[in-house]
Amino acid sequence: MESSSEDDLESPVEGGALVQGQDVWYVTYSSTEICAVKGSTVEIKCSYTYPSTWRGRVNTIQKTFWFTEQKDGEPVDLTTDSEYAGRVEDLCENNICTLRIRNLRESDSAEYKFRIKTSQASRWGYPVTLSVTDLQVEVSRSGSSTLLQCLSSCPPGHTSYIWFKNGQKVKEDTSPNADFRYDPADSYSCALKGYEDFPSPSVYPPKLPSVSVSPPAEIEEGSSVTLTCSSDANPAANYTWYKTEQNSQLSFVKEGPRLVLSSFQVSDSGRYFCRAENLLGSRRSESISIDVKYAPKPPSVSVSPSAEIEEGSSVTLTCSSDANPAANYTWYKKNGNADLSSVSEGPRIFLSSIQSSDSGQYFCRAENLLGSRRSESIFIDATYAPKLPSVSVSPSAEIEEGSSVTLTCSSDANPAANYTWYKTEQNSQLSFVKEGPRLVLSSFQVSDSGRYFCRAENLLGSRRSESIFIDVKYAPKPPSVSVSPSAEIEEGSSVTLTCSSDANPAANYTWYKEDGNADLSSVSEGPRLFLSSIQSSDSGQYYCRAENLLGSRRSESIFIDATYSPKLPSVSASPSAEIEEGSSVTLTCSSDANPAANYTWYKEDEDSPKASGQIFTITDFRAEHSGSYSCGAQNKLGRSNSTLTLIVVAGSSTTIVNIIRTTLGVLILISVFLLSLWMRKKKALRSTTEAPEPEEIELDSDPEYENVSHTAAQTEDTEEQEDMV
Structure with a gap:
């Protein structure tokens, strides 16, 4: 019994008569429990009687209506309820009222009450319970057979069940159960007899699933992406996600209609699909490629051939970087002092007929819209036989006897050259001097003067330098004097005196004659003194002096003794x-x-x-x-x-x-x-x-x-x- 400001109508156990004292309030329902099919039309009927006088007053009908809810303590007429708008009719004639509800919804399931409002009082009775059922087909499988059961949420009463296959009626039976041979292409539904226009939803295997990606824009590394799988299926499908690996193997990812890939990484990229499955069958979606966008990873550089690179051969450097979108590549070569020069674009650089000048540090830079990365430097080391060696002399000024001089041999070679020094002797024979890039001639002597060269050698060949003449500068050595002819000198004959001294630069010579008392007289300049038609007065002590910028030396005196016959006594x-x-x-x-x-x-x-x-x-x-x-x-x-x-x-x-x-x-x-x-x-x-x-x-x-x-x-x-x- 519901409470009200007015007295409630009390319904007797049988007959539907409502009696209060000697005044009779009478309502009769055609049924107090109604089960109706969703989508159909239902009618709830009642008849009523009310006293003509109430408490000594004339009692007349003012309004009757049906309601399920109250607002602010007042029942709400269903004809004014927006949930029923256009679907409900309240028909009353001769104290008989019918509530007609079309296109029933499951939400229409409720307790419906009839209200009588007179000039003296208002009464409502116990409710009529309306249950709206949605027919469902329950599926079970047994081998190749499909067991179907038509279910409702309320008992529809004694009725027959109609079965439809692919929309066509195939069976009618009082049992809600049916047994069919399974065919994945078939769909089944059931209806209550008399309500054939309101069949249950068909049961069928999943249709081709569709996959949606959110957000639909480009996916950057580290972001989150949600994949949603949906398929038309009844019973509702269960979903399973798979990923196709690079080896074409399938890997299970997750169950459920949604796959959330949070903090998306490069390793998550790939082809995904979902499988929708129910008891009637399964279907897989098309694969969808989830392509994460990311800046290039650190590039790697490979060299082909990887063996030792000889000068004149060819070598290919290949740069590769994992990037999406694909990276663009630029090659750089490091010059001295960390200067860079761009040498090529593209993932490969081809060095044909490689030269020693091509040796150096190379690296590549991979770049796309999201960033750039450079590779580690790789050293391209072209091996080659020694180039023409060069020889430097230190000090480069004139070398004086007794000083020290260093000869340095250098040659561009890879691997580095070994050096050997040689001296060309006066007989054109070569003599080994020393090994090593430097030849130090300490306390340089005249005997060390000569032509030197070095030989640079490695596994690929050898090369000798140009000869360099090391010419020591020194003051004249003690001069020697020779006389020609060397026999006895007769008066009137000629004689040549020759002065020679080892000196560098060459000496200048001056001849002197010693007169008596050690007096000197310069008689000639030059290495030779020619005395023609010699006279006795030419006899005497002669010597020469050899002189250059570094000093001077004189010879021993030589006596020129002219022989002659006796003069007149x-x-x-x-x-x-x-x-x-x-x-x-x-x-x-x-x-x-x-x-x-x-x-x-x-x-x-x-x-x-x-x-x-x-x-x-x-x-x-x-x-x-x-x-x-x-x-x-x-x-x-x-x-x-x-x-x-x-x-x-x-x-x-x-x-x-x-x-x-x-x-x-x-x-x-x-x-x-x-x-x-x-x-x-x-x-x-x-x-x-x-x-x-x-x-x-x-x-x-x-x-x-x-x-x-x-x-x-x-x-x-x-x-x-x-x-x-």
């Missing part, structure tokens, strides 16, 4: 040619000769020599000793003679003659002295003596002669004398 008598009888006289003969002359004395008209030697002394001079005496000077080159006449005189006259001779001699000496002052440059003095006219001197009949040995003193004659015949 000079003969003198002492004390004079006029000799007092009984006194002594000494004759002296001297001649310039080389080699020194031998002397022989003769008296005229006598064949045998009187004496030999430079000095001839006659003691106790007699008249018979008077006469002409000749001196012969002789060496191996010739002979020369001079004559002197001796006369004997008395004592007084001899004294007078001696006084005169002495006076004349003094006058002559004064004249010679004055002449020497006038001729300062002359070093030799010549004296002129007039031979006195011969006088006859008596000699003792037996004179005595004394031979005196040759002395070193030599006197020059001032007058020519006839040679003895």
Whole structure:
């Protein structure tokens, strides 16, 4: 019983009469429990009676209506309820009312109450329960048979069931069960007899599933994506998600209509599909490619061929990076000081006929709209035989003897070259010097001068450098002097003196002659001194001086000794040619000769020599000793003679003659002295003596002669004398 501000109508157990005191309120329902099929039309009927007077007052009908709900304590007329708009009719005539509801919905299932409103009171009765059932076909499988059962949420009462296959009626039975041979292409439905226009939903296997992706835009790495699978199927399908791996194998992912891939990674990319399945069958969707967009991953670089790369061969560098969309590639080469140069675009760079200049660090950059990454650098190392080696010298200035010099050999080679040093000897033979790129010549000597070269060698070949001449600079070594001809030098012949000294740069030569008292005179410049028609005055000590920028040295002195036959001898008598009888006289003969002359004395008209030697002394001079005496000077080159006449005189006259001779001699000496002052440059003095006219001197009949040995003193004659015949 529902509460109200008015008294409730009380329904008796049977008959539907509502009685309150002696006043009768009467409602009769055709049925209080109604089961109706969804979509059909149902009618709920009742009849009513009310007292004509109520509590002493006239009681008249003002309104009757049906309701299921109250609002603010007041029942709501169904004809005004928006949920029933256009579907409900309330028909009343002669105290009989019918509630007609068309196109029944499951939500229409409720308790319906009839309300009577009179001028004196309002009453409503117990409800009529309406159950709206939706027919469903329950499926079970047994082998190739399909067991179907037509189910409703309320008992429809005694009725028959109609079965439809693919929309066509195939069976009618009072049993809600049916057994059919299963065919995945068939669909089945059931209906209640009399309600054939309101069959149950058909049961059928899943139709082709569709897959939707949310969000539908490009999927970036790290974002979230939802895949939804839907398929028309009854009973509703169960869904299973699969992924097709790269090896074409299927991998189970998840069950359920939705697949949420949160924090989407590259590894999640691939082809996905779903399978919809119910008891009547299964169907798989088309595969859908879930393509995550992401910046390039760190690129990898491969080299082909991977073996050692020889100069002149070809090599291909390939850059690859996992990226979506696909990356564009650019190749770079690192130059010195981290400078970069772009060398190519595209995933591959082809280096044909590779040269040493192609060696270096290469890397690639992969780039798409989402970012860029560069690879690790890879070193392309072209191997090649040594190039032409170069040799540098340090210090590069002139090399002085005793200093140190370093020769450095360098050659572009890969693998690095080994170096060997050689020296070309004067006989063109090669001599090994040292191994290694540097050759240090410490305390450089003249013997180290020469042509050097290095050889660079590796497994691929060898190459030698150009020869370099290492020329040590040094002061002249002690000069040597050679004389040509080397035999005895005769007066009038020619002689060449040659000075040579080992020096670098070449020496300049100066010739000197030593005069007496160590006086020097420069006689010539140049390595050779040519003395033509040599004279005795050319004899002497000669030496040369060799000089360059680093110093000078002089040679040992060499004596040039011109040989010649004796010159005209000079003969003198002492004390004079006029000799007092009984006194002594000494004759002296001297001649310039080389080699020194031998002397022989003769008296005229006598064949045998009187004496030999430079000095001839006659003691106790007699008249018979008077006469002409000749001196012969002789060496191996010739002979020369001079004559002197001796006369004997008395004592007084001899004294007078001696006084005169002495006076004349003094006058002559004064004249010679004055002449020497006038001729300062002359070093030799010549004296002129007039031979006195011969006088006859008596000699003792037996004179005595004394031979005196040759002395070193030599006197020059001032007058020519006839040679003895």
